[in-house]
Amino acid sequence: MAAWSELLAGVRGVLLDISGVLYDGGEGGGAAITGSVEAVARLKRSRLKVRFCTNESQKSRADLVGLLQRLGFDVSESEVTAPAPAACLILKQRGLRPHLLVHDGVRSEFDQIDTSNPNCVVIADAGEDFSYQNMNKAFQVLMELENPVLFSLGKGRYYKETSGLMLDVGPYMKALEYACGIEAEVVGKPSPEFFKSALQEMGVEAHEAIMIGDDIVGDVGGAQRYGMRALQVRTGKFRWKSRLWASGDFLVTVPWRGLGAC
C-alpha cells in the first residue's frame, strides 16, 4: 500500500460521517466511539477544513448536534450536512407536498412544508413507525399519483447501535420501489448532489477532499464515484465480509481501525 503521505497528498478538506464513526446511537442517546472526540478536536486544530456529512434521519439536525455536543464533540449545526434539510429544499424548489413516513424525531424539520393533499412520499429511517399500516399508507399514496415520486433520505441497509445492528431505510425504500414499480430519488449519501452540497459548504473540490465513514456503499462508494478519496473505519457497521463483498467495486478503500487512530 502507498504511504499515507502519498494517499493524502493535496487533501484540504475532511468529510466525517457521524453514526458509526463518531458515535453509536442507542439507549440514553448512545456512546462516543473511543478516541473520536479527541480526533475531531485534532482535525479542527489542523490546517484541514472539516465538515460532518450524515444520513441520520431519525433526529432533527438540531437534536443530533445537541446530542453530539453532550457527548463532548466540537460541532455546530452549520457544520452538518443532513438529508432532511436537503429534502425540504428540493420539495420547495419543485412545489411538492409530501406524505411523510418519518420518525417523530425528525418531523420538526418539515414544519414549513405543506403536507396537504400530498403529491409525493418522503420516507426516512422511521424505526418502529415502519409498521404494515404506515408502509401500506405510503404505498397507497404513491399508487394514486399519476407520476409517483418517492424520496428516500439515504438508502442504507443497516447501521449499528450500542445494542446491535438495526435495519435502516434502504430495505423499506426497496419494498416501495418493488410494490409500485418505481425508482426512488435518494436524498443523502451516496447521491452525488449531496456530496456536492457538502463540498460547496466547505469550499473544496472533490479531488481535494476525503470522506471518512463506516459504510462501504454510502460513504466510500458514493464519495469515490464523486471523485473524492475515501477511508473506511473499522467501527460502527464495518464488517470484514461486507468489505470483501464490495472489494471489486471500489479501488482505493483504506480501512482504518477508527477515527480515534488519526
Ligand SMILES: [Mg+2]
Ligand atoms: Mg455511518
